[in-house]
Amino acid sequence: MNYKSIFKMGTFLFASCLIVSGCHNKQKEETPSKELASGIVLDNLDTTVSPKDDFYQFACGGWVKNHPLPAEYSRYGSFDQLGESTEKQLNKLITDIAQQSNDAGSIAQKIGDFYNCGMDTQTINEQGDQPIRPVLQKIADVKSNKELTDLLIELHSEGYYPFFDIFGEASPNNSALTIAWLSQNGLGLGERDYYLSPDPKIKAGYLEMMEKTFELSNYGEMTNNVGKEKALANKVWNLETALAKIFIDKNELRDPVKTNNVLAIDDAAKLMTVVDLKKYMEQMVPNKVEEVNVVLSSYFTALNKLLATQDINTIKAYLAWNVINEAAPYLSDDFVDANFGFYGKVLSGKEENRERWKRVINTVSSLLGEPVGQLYVEKYFPSEAKERMLTLVDNLKIALGERIANLDWMSPATKDKAKEKLDAMIVKIGYPEKWRDYSGLQIQSDSYYANIVRATRFEIQYQLSKIGKPVDPTEWLMSPQTVNAYYNPTTNEICFPAAILQPPFFDMNADDAVNYGAIGVVIGHEMTHGFDDQGRQYDKMGNVNDWWTEEDSKKFTERTQVLVDHFNKIEVLPGTFANGRFTLGENIADNGGLNTSFVALQHAKTQGTVQENMDGFTANQRFFIAYAGVWANNIRDEEIARRTMTDPHSLGKWRVNGTLPHIDGFIEAFDIQPGDKMYLAPEQRARIW
Numbered sequence: 001m002n003y004k005s006i007f008k009m010g011t012f013l014f015a016s017c018l019i020v021s022g023c024h025n026k027q028k029e030e031t032p033s034k035e036l037a038s039g040i041v042l043d044n045l046d047t048t049v050s051p052k053d054d055f056y057q058f059a060c061g062g063w064v065k066n067h068p069l070p071a072e073y074s075r076y077g078s079f080d081q082l083g084e085s086t087e088k089q090l091n092k093l094i095t096d097i098a099q100q101s102n103d104a105g106s107i108a109q110k111i112g113d114f115y116n117c118g119m120d121t122q123t124i125n126e127q128g129d130q131p132i133r134p135v136l137q138k139i140a141d142v143k144s145n146k147e148l149t150d151l152l153i154e155l156h157s158e159g160y161y162p163f164f165d166i167f168g169e170a171s172p173n174n175s176a177l178t179i180a181w182l183s184q185n186g187l188g189l190g191e192r193d194y195y196l197s198p199d200p201k202i203k204a205g206y207l208e209m210m211e212k213t214f215e216l217s218n219y220g221e222m223t224n225n226v227g228k229e230k231a232l233a234n235k236v237w238n239l240e241t242a243l244a245k246i247f248i249d250k251n252e253l254r255d256p257v258k259t260n261n262v263l264a265i266d267d268a269a270k271l272m273t274v275v276d277l278k279k280y281m282e283q284m285v286p287n288k289v290e291e292v293n294v295v296l297s298s299y300f301t302a303l304n305k306l307l308a309t310q311d312i313n314t315i316k317a318y319l320a321w322n323v324i325n326e327a328a329p330y331l332s333d334d335f336v337d338a339n340f341g342f343y344g345k346v347l348s349g350k351e352e353n354r355e356r357w358k359r360v361i362n363t364v365s366s367l368l369g370e371p372v373g374q375l376y377v378e379k380y381f382p383s384e385a386k387e388r389m390l391t392l393v394d395n396l397k398i399a400l401g402e403r404i405a406n407l408d409w410m411s412p413a414t415k416d417k418a419k420e421k422l423d424a425m426i427v428k429i430g431y432p433e434k435w436r437d438y439s440g441l442q443i444q445s446d447s448y449y450a451n452i453v454r455a456t457r458f459e460i461q462y463q464l465s466k467i468g469k470p471v472d473p474t475e476w477l478m479s480p481q482t483v484n485a486y487y488n489p490t491t492n493e494i495c496f497p498a499a500i501l502q503p504p505f506f507d508m509n510a511d512d513a514v515n516y517g518a519i520g521v522v523i524g525h526e527m528t529h530g531f532d533d534q535g536r537q538y539d540k541m542g543n544v545n546d547w548w549t550e551e552d553s554k555k556f557t558e559r560t561q562v563l564v565d566h567f568n569k570i571e572v573l574p575g576t577f578a579n580g581r582f583t584l585g586e587n588i589a590d591n592g593g594l595n596t597s598f599v600a601l602q603h604a605k606t607q608g609t610v611q612e613n614m615d616g617f618t619a620n621q622r623f624f625i626a627y628a629g630v631w632a633n634n635i636r637d638e639e640i641a642r643r644t645m646t647d648p649h650s651l652g653k654w655r656v657n658g659t660l661p662h663i664d665g666f667i668e669a670f671d672i673q674p675g676d677k678m679y680l681a682p683e684q685r686a687r688i689w
């Protein structure tokens with residue numbers, strides 16, 4: 001199922017599975033009355049290493065040693081701990097509801113029945129592939145290309161997105177209006193590079209899993225292919241490889257100007273002859289579709305050619321594979337195990353699948369995001385946290401405003417526009433002011449997967465019903481129980497869900513130095529996304545609109561190139577290097593977030609909310625230790641390779657050791673000198689915002 005809401009640009013973390021915090025609770029217990037603790041957990045450090053040579057090891061070495069990688073994780077970091085504690089809170093909430101008797105049609109009934117179905121492994125195992133048989137039969141019955149439009153409408157309505165994807169998002173030219181977007185989609189491995197230069201182990205693992213999963217399904221019987229599953233798998237691989245060849249490169253997709261390709265529906269429809277895009281839009285979207293942003297025309301033209309030349313049985317096998325593969329994690333154990341054996345083990349290096357309750361809680365919490373979120377904030381989100389966050393955000397805004405005013409490389413004209421954009425930035429904290437209506441969603445006690453399909457259909461209808469309507473500025477792109485944060489360029493807003501406002505990001509009982517180092521940098525990071533290589537191309541209203549002088553634009557590009565080059569040289573595994581271009585937006589945001597929050601900390605010091613020395617560290621030192629602490633993690637080599645290819649964020653270790661040498665405040669706080677490994681000469685440091 002497709003849970004992603006596509007253009008969540010500029011998120012702080014990449015959507016990830018998350019984990020429990022013990023260390024900070026200990027701090028709280030040891031701190032009597034209202035006196036604030038330092039917030040630094042000394043056990044997390046490794047003081048045998050000099051902070052001047054390997055700051056990540058110095059600040060995180062103790063944590064890394066004390067938190068060996070659990071078998072079910074491919075990466076386990078301090079914010080995965082927070083994710084795990086949130087997961088336990090959600091589990092308590094949801095299981096309490098599931099044990100009650102709830103009124104039919106109530107939110108509690110929906111949450112409870114969904115969860116109970118997910119935990120009912122006996123029924124799930126008895127059902128096998130039954131929940132997907134009707135849709136597989138529809139695919140099997142197709143005789144020719146002419147039926148493709150209807151079939152794609154059917155599949156896309158249920159959340160399977162072979163070939164392309166549709167969503168409602170602000171128009172790049174008129175951010176107040178939601179329009180239809182179409183974008184490439186449908187690679188089982190997610191990323192085209194896996195096909196263009198395949199790693200033999202990954203290719204073999206994928207094919208083996210595909211063959212196995214085809215065998216488990218009834219698709220072979222439906223199409224007289226019993227015993228020919230291997231051939232089916234090879235056909236799918238070949239078609240996916242052909243698709244990968246016409247996929248637009250991920251760096252190109254980061255460019256808001258290149259991806260601004262709004263066409264009248266009649267013109268968009270001319271790109272495809274095999275699929276009737278006008279009919280498709282009429283049936284998928286409740287309102288009349290006038291225009292479509294096609295990302296990109298060249299992909300759809302090439303896709304049309306591909307569809308016209310491919311054998312219909314190959315296309316059908318590919319479509320069936322999309323369904324089976326998406327459904328597998330939620331079907332009977334044999335499907336789940338085959339799926340995990342590849343995606344979990346081969347691709348990410350995990351040893352064990354997560355316990356069922358965790359998987360089910362995450363599914364329910366994703367698909368019923370706001371109803372679960374409403375219960376979550378009522379129980380777990382203190383209103384004081386919101387007030388303190390608002391103050392922090394205000395202080396960060398002031399600091400970034402000052403930094404913009406003081407930039408020595410930017411003209412007054414561009415500075416004025418940047419300042420206007422900063423002043424106009426909308427701030428969302430904790431949870432939405434109004435909650436979505438889920439009364440139209442039916443959840444029954446018949447089948448876990450049937451409920452997933454119902455909830456997915458409901459979500460897709462909701463998302464696509466926005467097309468043709470004004471953008472709702474109060475809407476949230478993440479649920480409150482998400483440990484993450486985002487900047488949305490089309491609304492010029494920053495958003496901090498309730499779940500991230502906890503240690504190690506935000507500690508109500510800690511001195512301000514660590515809060516500025518952790519959540520302060522997160523706030524600055526999201527603000528800076530409004531001014532990174534993508535965000536800067538949107539104006540204060542969220543339209544793609546160039547507000548820069550040519551000269552300033554040129555200087556910006558030169559300055560950011562320093563980060564591209566720096567990260568390109570980082571060897572993440574023997575022979576594998578970080579992708580400086582792909583991670584540029586995130587690295588600019590870390591750079592700007594650190595500099596901005598550091599200035600805010602200096603202001604806080606003058607206001608007396610910061611103690612200079614605690615636990616043997618200065619306030620400035622504690623700021624950087626707290627920043628690094630957020631990124632403490634253990635990670636498997638497979639996951640390093642996977643993320644380097646697919647994640648626009650740098651790896652945790654390099655968000656520390658790659659980013660900090662560019663920060664003047666860091667170099668000074670630890671008295672780092674030429675010859676130290678963390679040292680970069682002032683003229684080599686990236687100075688952007």
Ligand SMILES: [Zn+2]
Nearest residue numbers: 010011012589
């Ligand atoms: Zn980010």
